[in-house]
Structures are given as structure tokens and as C-alpha cells.
Amino acid sequence: MTDSKETAPAFVPHDSPPAPKIYRETDLIEPLAAYVAKVAQDAISHHGRFTVAISGGSLPSQLRGLLAPGIRDTIDWSRWHVFLADERLVPLDHEDSNYRLLREQLISHIPDLDSRTYPIEASLVDNPEEAADAYIETMRRVFAAKESVKFPVFDLILLGMGPDGHTCSLFPGHKLLQRRSTWVASLTDSPKPPPQRITLTLPVINHAHHVAFVCAGGSKRDALRAILGQKTPEEQEAVKDNLLPAARVQPAHGYLVWFLDEAAAAALDDLEPIVTPTQYKL
Ligand SMILES: O=C1O[C@H](COP(=O)(O)O)[C@@H](O)[C@H](O)[C@H]1O
Numbered sequence: 001m002t003d004s005k006e007t008a009p010a011f012v013p014h015d016s017p018p019a020p021k022i023y024r025e026t027d028l029i030e031p032l033a034a035y036v037a038k039v040a041q042d043a044i045s046h047h048g049r050f051t052v053a054i055s056g057g058s059l060p061s062q063l064r065g066l067l068a069p070g071i072r073d074t075i076d077w078s079r080w081h082v083f084l085a086d087e088r089l090v091p092l093d094h095e096d097s098n099y100r101l102l103r104e105q106l107i108s109h110i111p112d113l114d115s116r117t118y119p120i121e122a123s124l125v126d127n128p129e130e131a132a133d134a135y136i137e138t139m140r141r142v143f144a145a146k147e148s149v150k151f152p153v154f155d156l157i158l159l160g161m162g163p164d165g166h167t168c169s170l171f172p173g174h175k176l177l178q179r180r181s182t183w184v185a186s187l188t189d190s191p192k193p194p195p196q197r198i199t200l201t202l203p204v205i206n207h208a209h210h211v212a213f214v215c216a217g218g219s220k221r222d223a224l225r226a227i228l229g230q231k232t233p234e235e236q237e238a239v240k241d242n243l244l245p246a247a248r249v250q251p252a253h254g255y256l257v258w259f260l261d262e263a264a265a266a267a268l269d270d271l272e273p274i275v276t277p278t279q280y281k282l
Helices: 029-047 098-105 128-143 202-206 218-229 233-240 262-271
Strands: 021-025 050-054 080-084 086-088 156-159 184-187 197-200 210-215 255-261
Touching: 021 029, 021 262, 029 050, 029 156, 029 210, 029 255, 080 098, 080 128, 086 098, 128 184, 128 197, 218 262, 255 262
Parallel strands: 021 255, 050 080, 050 156, 156 210, 210 255
Antiparallel strands: 086 197, 184 197
16 A cells, blocks of 8 residues: 555545645645545555546646656555546547546546446537436446435545636536536536536535545636635626636545646645645555
8 A cells, every 4th residue: 555644634524624625746646546546545445446526627646646656556456446527428439528638637547447447428419418427327327326425425526727716617606516416417508618517516525535636737826816815806806706616625524635737726825834745654
């Protein structure tokens, strides 16, 4: 198993969520891999499997540390169940497909992981609502057959964030931010192309045991300050008005961490010491 300098928090839901931890990393790849491996091991020890939802965009390539020789063989991949946190409604081999990215960067490198990875139903890319409903059914099969399960509880949800503060396919000011009961929702007006997508909803994200944002580069400066710093009155207003979807990610009984590279963390430089130095080691 990995020799973590700091272990992931114990696999214990709590009543009052701790403040998010913010890690500043020179290079995200290794600490992110150590963190994911640790959360996976905790989940597998606790209940025999690891359910993870992974975002697209730049995130899949940030997971390449999981394939490093020192870590890949320590992971019990046979217990992993991998979902897409959101998906663009394009063919699965399209350059915009989040599944394609994830498959190329991670899934295809691990024998048999494809059989426990859940892409959207390819025949439904032109039917957003049906695609969302079909994805809910896929999730029900893995999480529970019972209709009575209110929300699935992922062991880990890995999120990116756009410069506008969007996360998954939840965009600023979009009506999907108000969805309270659906597990997966569709949209046809994404401001970032392609316009047709499906996405996990906020309640599903906020039911997870662990949620991690992974942000690299300077383009997310304003959103990071608004969400983690809230320094200026304008920034505070933006959060209050729910303009920034990523600010609404607050797991009710889970743990929230942010992995920032140097360029992203520089946005918070004058707010030290809210950023914690590197914690996770292979
Ligand atoms: O469109 C999307 O964008 C976000 C952010 O992407 P990034 O490339 O800036 O990391 C991503 O998290 C989401 O999965 C994707 O569909």
C-alpha cells in the first residue's frame, strides 16, 4: 500500500463537516494519485468496493500518477466502479467525449477496468433526457436496486472547475442548480460547447464521502478567490447569489479537499495560511 505522509480522513461520516482542506502542490500528479489510492483502499477495506465519479476536461490526464509502477500494483482495481461525473452528449469516440478521455488516460491501461466503467448509452446522445434517465438506471444497478435509496453515496467524486466556477456540467445561474431530487440531469444549453450534456446534480455530489477538486493553471484565479477566499464584497456577493456552482459543493457528511498547483494556488497567496503544504506522498 502507499506510504502516505498523511492518510485520508478515516472512513467515518460525520455530523458537522470540517472546513475544506486546500493542498498546494508543485506537481499535482503524485499527491493526487496517493490521495485517490488511499481513499480507494479505505473504501474497499470498509465495504468491499470503491465507487468513484470522475470529471472530464483536464482531469483524466491528472490521474496518470495512478499508473506509475510504485502505485498501480498496490491498488485493487477489481473493486473499482467508475462513473462519469458529467458527460458531453457526443459519440463515445468523439474528441469531446469525457469517457474517451478517461478511457485513453486511465481505463484502457488497467486490465478489465472497462467492464466496471460506466459510459453513457451511446444510442441516446441525441436524446438528452433519455440519456440522463438511462444513466440513473445504470447507477441504480450498482448502488441499489431499491427505489427507496434517496441518493447514491459515492466514495469519491473528482471534480474540475472552469474559470467561470462551473463544475461537472453545472453552470453559473443555470436552473439545474436548483434540482433537488434527480440523480442525473440533462441540459441542452451548456454555455461551453458542446451544448448537450448530462451531469450529476448537486445533491448527489454533496452526499459523497469524499469530494476533491483538482485545479491547475492561473485561469481559475477569480473563481478560486471567490470560493476559497471571499475577500472582496463582490466576491462575497457572487457566492451568496449562487453564481458559482463550485461554491455549492459542500458534502453534508463527507470531506472536501482542493488540490491546487502553484499557478492556481497563487490566486490565494495573500490569504495564507489557508493553504496547507503538500500532504500526500506515494
Ligand atoms: O466541460 C467540462 O469542464 C469542466 C472543467 O474542465 P477543465 O478542462 O477546466 O478542467 C470539467 O470538470 C467537466 O467535466 C467538463 O465536462
